[in-house]
Structures are given as C-alpha cells and as structure tokens.
Amino acid sequence: MEFNFNIDWIAAIPEIFILVIINFLIVYAVIYSTSPHLGYPILIRNVTWLGVQILFFAFLLNISNPLIGVIAFNNLLIFDNLSILVKSVILLSTMVTLVLAIDYSKFENLNCFEYVILMILAVVGMMLVISSYDLIAMYLAIELQSFCMYIVASLKRESEFSTEAGLKYFILGAFSSGLLLFGCSLLYGFTGTTNYQQLFHVFSTIDKTVDAEISNAIVLGVLFILIGMLFKLSAAPFHLWAPDVYEGAPTSITAFFAIVPKIAILSLVVRLFSYVFYGLLLPWQEVLILCSILSMIVGTLGALWQTKIKRLLAYSGIGHIGYMLIGVSSGSIEGIYATFFYIIIYIIMTIATFSILLSIRRQGNLSKLKYLNDLSGLFISNPQLAFSFAIVMFSMCGIPPLAGFFSKMFIFISAINMEMYFLAIIGVMTSVAASFYYIRIIKLMFFDSETRVNNLNSLSKENSLFLSFCCIFLMTFFLWPTPLALILHNSIIHFCI
Amino acid sequence: MFDFILSWLILIPFVGILIILGIPKTQVNLIKSCAFVTSLVAFVYSLFLFILFDNSTSKFQFLEYLEWLPSLNLHLFIGVDGISVFFILLSTFLISICILTSWDSVIKYEKEYYICFLGMGAILIFVFSVLDVLVFYIFFESILIPMFFVIGIWGSRTRKIKAAYQFFLYTLIGSVLMLLAIFLIYFEAGTTDFQLLLNVSFSEKKQIILWLAFFASFAVKVPMVPFHIWLPEAHVEAPTAGSVILAGILLKMGTYGLVRFSLSLFPDGSVFFTPLVYLMSIIAVVYTSITTLRQIDLKKIIAYSSVAHMGFVTIGIFSLNLQGIEGSILIMLSHGFVSSALFLCVGVLYDRHHTRMIKYYTGLAQVMPIYTLFFLFFSIANLGFPGMSSFSGEFLTLVGAFSSNTLVTFIACLGMILSAAYSLWLCNRILFGQLKVHYISNYSDVTKREVAVLSPLVICTLWMGIYPEVFLDVMHVSVSNILEII
Numbered sequence: 001m002e003f004n005f006n007i008d009w010i011a012a013i014p015e016i017f018i019l020v021i022i023n024f025l026i027v028y029a030v031i032y033s034t035s036p037h038l039g040y041p042i043l044i045r046n047v048t049w050l051g052v053q054i055l056f057f058a059f060l061l062n063i064s065n066p067l068i069g070v071i072a073f074n075n076l077l078i079f080d081n082l083s084i085l086v087k088s089v090i091l092l093s094t095m096v097t098l099v100l101a102i103d104y105s106k107f108e109n110l111n112c113f114e115y116v117i118l119m120i121l122a123v124v125g126m127m128l129v130i131s132s133y134d135l136i137a138m139y140l141a142i143e144l145q146s147f148c149m150y151i152v153a154s155l156k157r158e159s160e161f162s163t164e165a166g167l168k169y170f171i172l173g174a175f176s177s178g179l180l181l182f183g184c185s186l187l188y189g190f191t192g193t194t195n196y197q198q199l200f201h202v203f204s205t206i207d208k209t210v211d212a213e214i215s216n217a218i219v220l221g222v223l224f225i226l227i228g229m230l231f232k233l234s235a236a237p238f239h240l241w242a243p244d245v246y247e248g249a250p251t252s253i254t255a256f257f258a259i260v261p262k263i264a265i266l267s268l269v270v271r272l273f274s275y276v277f278y279g280l281l282l283p284w285q286e287v288l289i290l291c292s293i294l295s296m297i298v299g300t301l302g303a304l305w306q307t308k309i310k311r312l313l314a315y316s317g318i319g320h321i322g323y324m325l326i327g328v329s330s331g332s333i334e335g336i337y338a339t340f341f342y343i344i345i346y347i348i349m350t351i352a353t354f355s356i357l358l359s360i361r362r363q364g365n366l367s368k369l370k371y372l373n374d375l376s377g378l379f380i381s382n383p384q385l386a387f388s389f390a391i392v393m394f395s396m397c398g399i400p401p402l403a404g405f406f407s408k409m410f411i412f413i414s415a416i417n418m419e420m421y422f423l424a425i426i427g428v429m430t431s432v433a434a435s436f437y438y439i440r441i442i443k444l445m446f447f448d449s450e451t452r453v454n455n456l457n458s459l460s461k462e463n464s465l466f467l468s469f470c471c472i473f474l475m476t477f478f479l480w481p482t483p484l485a486l487i488l489h490n491s492i493i494h495f496c497i
Numbered sequence: 498m499f500d501f502i503l504s505w506l507i508l509i510p511f512v513g514i515l516i517i518l519g520i521p522k523t524q525v526n527l528i529k530s531c532a533f534v535t536s537l538v539a540f541v542y543s544l545f546l547f548i549l550f551d552n553s554t555s556k557f558q559f560l561e562y563l564e565w566l567p568s569l570n571l572h573l574f575i576g577v578d579g580i581s582v583f584f585i586l587l588s589t590f591l592i593s594i595c596i597l598t599s600w601d602s603v604i605k606y607e608k609e610y611y612i613c614f615l616g617m618g619a620i621l622i623f624v625f626s627v628l629d630v631l632v633f634y635i636f637f638e639s640i641l642i643p644m645f646f647v648i649g650i651w652g653s654r655t656r657k658i659k660a661a662y663q664f665f666l667y668t669l670i671g672s673v674l675m676l677l678a679i680f681l682i683y684f685e686a687g688t689t690d691f692q693l694l695l696n697v698s699f700s701e702k703k704q705i706i707l708w709l710a711f712f713a714s715f716a717v718k719v720p721m722v723p724f725h726i727w728l729p730e731a732h733v734e735a736p737t738a739g740s741v742i743l744a745g746i747l748l749k750m751g752t753y754g755l756v757r758f759s760l761s762l763f764p765d766g767s768v769f770f771t772p773l774v775y776l777m778s779i780i781a782v783v784y785t786s787i788t789t790l791r792q793i794d795l796k797k798i799i800a801y802s803s804v805a806h807m808g809f810v811t812i813g814i815f816s817l818n819l820q821g822i823e824g825s826i827l828i829m830l831s832h833g834f835v836s837s838a839l840f841l842c843v844g845v846l847y848d849r850h851h852t853r854m855i856k857y858y859t860g861l862a863q864v865m866p867i868y869t870l871f872f873l874f875f876s877i878a879n880l881g882f883p884g885m886s887s888f889s890g891e892f893l894t895l896v897g898a899f900s901s902n903t904l905v906t907f908i909a910c911l912g913m914i915l916s917a918a919y920s921l922w923l924c925n926r927i928l929f930g931q932l933k934v935h936y937i938s939n940y941s942d943v944t945k946r947e948v949a950v951l952s953p954l955v956i957c958t959l960w961m962g963i964y965p966e967v968f969l970d971v972m973h974v975s976v977s978n979i980l981e982i983i
Contacts, residue, residue: 390646432666436666446650447650
C-alpha cells in the first residue's frame with residue numbers, strides 16, 4: 001500500500017494534464033471574455049479549438065503511456081490496455097464532437113464557452129471511471145462525469161425544453177447514483193472491502209449454500225450497482241429520461257451524450273461484471289438478459305412512432321444498448337470483444353449522423369431541422385448528403401457489407417457461442433423491425449422527393465470531412481477488418497480468467 | 498491476363514463505377530456509354546471463364562484465397578464449379594442487357610442509376626463465386642441496398658414505396674434466420690468454409706433446424722408460395738431493367754442457394770423435407786398459374802408466371818436425381834432469358850404508352866409486326882414449347898420428378914397446360930383483334946436498340962432449346978458430385 005510518487009503520477013499523466021491545463025483555459029477565457037477594451041469577444045470558437053488541442057495532447061500522452069498494467073494511488077486506479085484503448089476512443093470522439101458543434105453554436109447563438117470546459121471535465125470524469133479500481137473511486141468519478149453532464153444538458157437557459165431536460169436528467173441521475181452508492185455500501189458492509197481485486201477474490205470463493213443470508217445481501221448490492229449502471233446507460237426499463245434529455249438538450253450536447261459517455265460506462269460494466277462480480281454470474285446475468293431484451297424491444301417499438309429526429313435517435317440508441325448488453329451478458333471473452341466492437345462502430349455511425357444533424361439547415365432563414373419530415377427531398381437538394389445519410393442508416397440497421405453488420409454479427413456470434421439462442425433470435429427479430437424505421441428515413445429522403453422538397457444548405461467543411469471519413473470507413477470496413485479486431489483483442493485479452 | 502480471372506471480373510464493375518463517379522452529371526451520354534462498355538467488358542471477360550472451364554472435374558476452379566479475419570477463422574474463398582459458372586455468365590450478360598435497355602427510358606439521376614447497376618453486377622458475381630457460407634450471406638444480403646434504391650427511386654408508380662418496403666423487409670426477415678444458422682454451423686464445425694463443411698456431417702436433428710433456417714431465406718428469395726407476396730409488387734413497381742434483374746438473377750440466388758448449400762450441406766434435412774417442398778411447389782405451380790389468368794397488369798402476369806416456373810425449379814431440385822437437378826438448372830437459365838425478354842417486351846410497350854393495362858392494348862400485330870414476332874416467340878418459349886429453352890429444362894425436370902413422385906409430376910404437368918393457357922390468351926388479347934385507333938394514335942415498331950436488346954435473348958433461347966448439350970456437359974460432373982453426397 002505504499003505511495004510511489006513517480007509511478008503514480010506518470011501513469012495518471014493524461015488526466016492530470018487535462019485538469020491542470022483546464023484551469024489555465026478557464027482563466028484565459030474569463031479574462032478575455034470580460035475584457036471591455038477588446039469589446040467582450042465571443043470566445044466559443046477559439047475555446048473550442050483550444051479544447052480540441054488539449055484533448056489531442058492528452059490523447060498523445062495517453063497512447064504513449066509507458067506504464068501498462070499499473071495499479072496506482074493506493075489501489076484506486078488501474079491503467080491497463082483496456083483503459084488506454086477506451087480513453088483514446090473517448091478523447092478522439094470528444095474532439096470530433098467539439099469540432100462538429102462549432103457550426104451549430106454559431107447558428108444557434110450558443111455563445112457560452114463554459115460548455116467546452118464542462119465537457120472536457122466530464123471527459124476527465126469518464127477517464128477516471130474507466131481507470132477506477134475501487135468502488136469509491138468509481139462512485140466519485142461517475143459523479144464528476146454526471147454533474148458536468150447535468151449542467152451542459154440545461155445549457156440553453158432560456159429554453160423550456162433544455163431546462164426540463166437538465167432537471168429530469170439531474171433528478172433521475174441522482175436517483176441512480178443513490179442506488180449505486182447503496183449497492184456499494186451493502187457490498188462494503190458484507191465484505192469489508194471496496195477494492196476490486198479483493199472483491200474479486202471474495203466472490204470467486206464465495207459459497208452461496210453455506211451462508212445464504214450474507215450472499216443474498218451481496219447479490220442485492222451487486223444488483224443495485226447494476227441498476228445504477230443501467231440507468232446511466234439508458235437501458236430499458238431505466239430509459240425514460242433518455243428521449244426527453246436527447247430532445248431537450250441543444251443538439252451539440254445531444255451529440256456529446258450520444259457519442260461519448262456510453263463507452264465509458266460500458267467498459268466499467270465490463271470490468272465490474274466480467275471480472276469483479278464474475279463469481280456471481282447467475283444472478284446478474286438474468287437481469288442483464290432481461291434488460292437487453294427489453295431495451296431491444298423498447299428501442300425498436302418506441303422509435304417506430306417518433307416524428308422528431310432526436311427522439312428517434314434516442315430510441316435507436318436504447319435499442320443499440322440492448323445489443324451491446326447481449327455481449328456483456330454472455331459473460332464470455334467473445335462477448336466483451338463483441339461489445340467493444342459494437343460500441344466503436346456505433347460511435348462512428350453516431351458521429352456521422354450528428355455531423356449531418358448539427359450542420360444541415362433550411363436555406364434562407366437557416367432554421368434547424370426538428371422533424372423527420374424536414375428531411376424529405378434531401379436527395380434532390382443534396383444528393384451526396386442523402387447517399388451518405390442512407391449509408392449510415394443502412395449500417396445502423398445492420399445490412400451487410402456495411403460495418404454495422406459486422407458489429408451485430410459479432411454480438412450474435414457471442415450469444416450463440418454461449419447457447420443463448422432465445423436472446424439471439426429476439427435480437428435478430430428486433431433488428432429486422434428496427435430496419436423499418438431506418439429505411440423510413442431513407443424513404444423520406446429519396447422517395448418522397450416528388451411531393452415535398454425542402455431546400456437545405458450544405459454542410460460546413462469540418463462536418464463534411466468527418467462525414468465522408470465515417471462513410472468511407474463504414475463502406476470499406478469489410479475489406480480489411482483485421483486491424484480493429486487485433487487492437488480489441490490485445491486490449492481485452494486479460495479478461496480471460 | 499487470366500491468372501486472377503474472378504477477382505478481375507469483380508473489379509471491372511468497380512473500375513467502371515470509379516470512372517462514372519468522375520464524370521459530371523450533365524454528360525449523360527458519356528455516363529451511359531461508360532457503363533455499357535464496362536458491363537460489356539465484364540461479359541466478354543466472363544466468357545473466358547466459360548471457355549477456360551475444365552468440365553471433366555467437379556473441383557472448384559479458378560480458386561482464389563484471401564485472409565480476411567484470421568482471428569475468427571473466416572477467409573475469403575472464391576471459385577466456380579459447373580453450376581455457378583452459368584450464373585456468373587447470366588449475371589454479366591443481363592447487366593449489359595439492362596444497361597442497354599434503360600438507355601432512353603431512365604431520364605432522371607442517370608449517374609446513380611448506372612452506379613447501382615454496376616454495383617449489383619459486382620455483388621452478383623461475388624454471390625455466385627464465393628465459397629464461404631458467411632461471406633455468401635454478406636453478399637446475398639447486400640444486394641438489397643442497390644435494389645431498394647432502384648425500385649424506390651426509378652420505380653414507376655406511387656405504390657413503389659410499398660413495394661420497396663415489402664421487398665426489403667421480406668428478404669431481410671428470411672435471411673436473418675439463415676445468419677443465425679450460419680453461426681450455429683460456425684460453432685459446430687469451427688469454420689464456414691464451404692469446401693471444408695462438405696466433409697462435416699451434422700446430426701439429423703441439427704440438420705433439420707439448419708435446413709429450415711436456410712430454407713426460410715431461400716424460399717423468400719425464390720419465392721415459393723406463401724412467401725411470394727413481395728414479388729408481384731416489386732416487379733410491377735420496378736423499372737424495366739429492375740424487373741429484368743429481379744426475375745433474371747435475384748430469384749436464382751434462392752434456387753442457387755438451395756442447390757449449393759441446402760442439398761450439399763444438409764442431405765438428411767433435404768430428404769426429410771422433400772414432401773414439404775413438393776407440396777409448396779405444386780401449390781405454387783397450380784395456384785399462381787390460375788392467378789395469372791385473372792391479372793390485368795402485363796407485368797403482374799409475367800411476375801406470377803415466374804413464381805410458377807420457380808415452382809418447377811424447386812420440384813426439379815428436390816427430385817434428388819441427375820435429370821431433375823440438371824433440368825432445374827436449365828429452367829433457371831432459360832427463365833433468366835425468357836422472363837427477362839418478356840419484361841423487356843412489356844417495357845417496350847410501357848415506354849410508348851405509359852400503361853401496362855391489358856385492356857389498353859389490342860391488335861398490335863397490325864401496327865407493330867416485329868414486336869409481335871418477338872412477343873409471340875417469347876410467350877411460346879415461356880409456355881415450354883419444344884425447341885425452346887424452357888422445354889428442355891421442363892422436360893428433364895419432369896423426367897426427374899417422375900422417377901421420385903408420379904403424383905407431383907402429374908400435377909406439375911397441369912401447370913404446363915395452364916401456362917399455355919395464360920401465355921396464349923395474353924398474346925391473343927394484346928397482339929390480335931381489332932386495333933383501337935382512337936385510344937392509341939402513335940404506334941412505332943421496335944427501334945434498332947430494342948432489337949439489339951432482344952435478339953441475343955432469342956439466340957440464347959433457341960440455342961438452349963435445340964442443343965442444350967453444351968450446358969449439360971459443363972454442369973454434369975458438378976451435379977453428379979452433389980448427388981454423391983446425398
């Protein structure tokens with residue numbers, strides 16, 4: 001339990017770098033934005049690019065981390081291959097999200113630079129969540145991440161929807177944090193430890209037949225923690241906040257919510273339930289299977305009736321979480337592999353979707369698009385954009401040979417590997433039903449062109465760059481899937497217990 | 498030049514797509530010529546596949562191998578045998594025909610249209626040459642994307658959206674079950690390589706489940722009654738070239754899958770379910786033939802007659818003897834020529850009058866004699882007249898079926914009578930009779946381009962009817978090899 005200064009600080013250097021530099025960023029932004037002789041400049045673009053720079057340097061520090069497999073700060077944090085991979089994904093996707101939002105902030109007059117800083121702070125929270133190796137560290141990191149996200153959800157203070165979204169998110173998030181904390185305290189009370197490694201040893205030797213009462217309490221604690229996680233992941237039946245928050249928050253924030261936090265929480269779920277609580281596989285597996293079935297069904301059926309784009313994306317996100325939970329609940333190394341595969345491709349598809357949504361506007365008054373019907377006739381006004389969007393949608397519903405198919409394929413392979421045929425059949429059926437609303441969007445863009453045409457303007461340069469990159473990835477992924485597969489294998493191989 | 502013949506064949510359409518992408522949208526003629534030249538090059542190149550093919554062995558030839566996902570033991574294996582070589586030829590041939598036939602009739606988004614067709618060409622060559630069950634599924638399914646656009650964007654009427662939806666969802670539901678079955682195979686055998694799987698024998702119970710899952714996918718594609726609802730809709734709404742591709746090749750993907758995968762991989766399952774297939778097939782033959790009699794849309798008549806012919810094909814496949822399977826492959830090929838040609842004939846009428854109602858047309862023989870000749874020729878070919886391609890196929894099929902089940906053969910023969918009834922009645926109604934001049938003021942006979950589209954099909958049909966030995970020789974060893982497994 002000794003505190004080794006050198007190793008601990010070197011291992012955690014990306015997080016520390018961001019935390020330190022962000023103070024400078026705040027000082028810089030506060031001084032300049034309130035300076036009268038510069039005429040109170042609007043710093044949002046400037047601060048965004050600075051934030052992207054910070055994240056980029058943190059990314060470089062992260063991937064060149066010399067210490068791998070280190071447990072630091074009195075067994076509070078772990079830095080292994082998985083955490084480095086997930087942190088890189090988070091840093092990159094946050095960078096992309098920030099750049100995508102520049103255009104949106106300009107048109108919507110969202111001139112508060114604070115949201116960039118809050119988002120970067122949330123990223124620090126997520127990085128700590130991924131690295132956490134102790135229930136207390138985990139809880140504190142989750143709170144850091146959540147609080148920043150509550151604030152950015154209600155960023156648009158004068159909008160009813162945005163404040164409602166922030167409040168809803170806060171209340172339900174606080175409730176789930178309460179459940180999480182209760183679960184942690186139950187575990188601590190009955191095992192006497194909060195450290196993952198020690199908990200793992202306790203659970204791998206636990207004998208439920210001997211001490212039924214104690215083990216029931218432990219199971220209860222584990223389930224509370226699981227439910228807290230499922231809240232954060234917006235898995236059904238704990239999903240009710242997601243559509244409202246997605247709809248109410250400004251789209252740039254919605255993009256952040258949709259793209260970034262899921263992988264952090266998911267990697268925590270994998271670490272907890274495929275390593276720490278693996279000894280208690282049976283009780284949590286049932287809950288996870290139930291939740292994944294419910295999420296797939298709710299995500300699909302809910303999305304069928306939506307008329308607003310962002311609500312539809314929220315429900316489709318719930319459905320996708322259901323597929324990812326299949327991978328986790330299979331409790332095998334293939335399942336974990338499939339889950340990370342799925343979420344990385346999901347992130348790329350979501351980036352592509354939001355690069356469109358954040359940037360297209362009606363010609364003339366430049367008002368943003370809110371309803372699905374606003375997309376009709378996109379094929380006439382902007383055929384390339386319509387084709388890119390169609391590719392993303394086909395990929396989301398898992399039509400081969402696009403990348404979305406492969407993510408679903410690995411999920412179903414892992415389910416069938418563990419002989420969970422029922423889950424696989426439900427997954428396949430809901431993916432067919434889900435294709436219905438994805439192709440409805442394609443229908444709106446391509447086939448309704450004779451009836452209604454909205455003249456839409458083209459994307460900004462950054463957004464179209466990201467969109468084209470994502471689409472090319474989705475289309476050509478099947479030619480050479482080996483690199484991503486290898487990276488993932490390297491990162492999760494130590495879960496083979 | 499002929500070292501990597503299959504890869505080149507797949508790459509040629511992609512090269513064409515890249516060139517077309519670089520051409521500005523306004524230069525329509527250049528786009529068209531580029532697409533046509535590309536498809537023609539692919540067709541001529543695929544002829545070498547046929548010429549260099551060694552028909553004395555049942556081994557897969559022109560094999561190529563690419564490490565794809567080594568960590569999961571998934572690899573790209575392509576090669577052809579005596580069965581798939583014909584379908585590759587048919588695909589490249591019909592793609593050229595399609596591009597030529599839509600020369601004047603497609604007047605919006607030409608660039609995207611030709612890109613879709615060339616893309617379909619590449620995917621189809623992949624489907625028919627790939628020797629890995631999972632990769633087969635991937636390309637089997639990916640044909641949905643271009644076809645969905647072709648029906649939806651260039652379709653003719655307002656119901657096209659419904660048709661595109663039905664086409665997409667029916668096919669998807671069928672094929673995802675096959676996906677799960679492929680995963681089961683993967684875990685049972687540790688590989689999805691087709692050549693290795695031929696040596697794996699599954700337990701009878703597993704075979705039954707796997708066969709059903711594969712059948713769900715293929716039966717929707719074929720389509721067999723009662724999964725055929727999407728077909729008339731999709732055919733009626735698709736543009737002429739879309740219907741040609743749909744009837745000419747996409748339906749064959751289902752029957753090809755039955756021959757290649759269901760028969761060879763699950764022989765016990767195939768024997769077990771033969772009665773079911775027979776029942777569905779004879780219902781298809783009789784029911785759709787009778788339904789055809791009461792249709793008033795020209796394209797629907799041909800669509801339903803396609804379902805009936807596909808019923809013959811499935812009877813032939815599951816007769817499980819040499820004559821039956823060879824006959825059914827012949828029917829598949831001849832149907833690829835004949836029904837495509839009939840759709841093209843309907844397209845000729847539709848281009849001039851923009852309707853497909855039968856009542857609109859009478860007495861065309863008086864003003865469009867050459868057209869009448871073509872239409873009559875293909876109608877007679879469609880009903881299985883001796884000397885035409887369908888006859889040799891149907892004859893062999895019925896001979897094969899007779900040795901395994903006489904009752905089924907008898908009922909299938911009823912289907913031949915009915916097909917004669919609807920084909921001749923259709924000819925009678927639209928070609929002969931009194932010309933309604935006050936309806937139609939402007940008749941012109943087929944143009945040179947349309948003759949150029951239709952005459953290769955006439956030659957193929959006659960060749961296959963008069964001397965089918967060329968085709969039978971090539972497929973003979975491969976079909977015997979499949980039968981040895983059973």
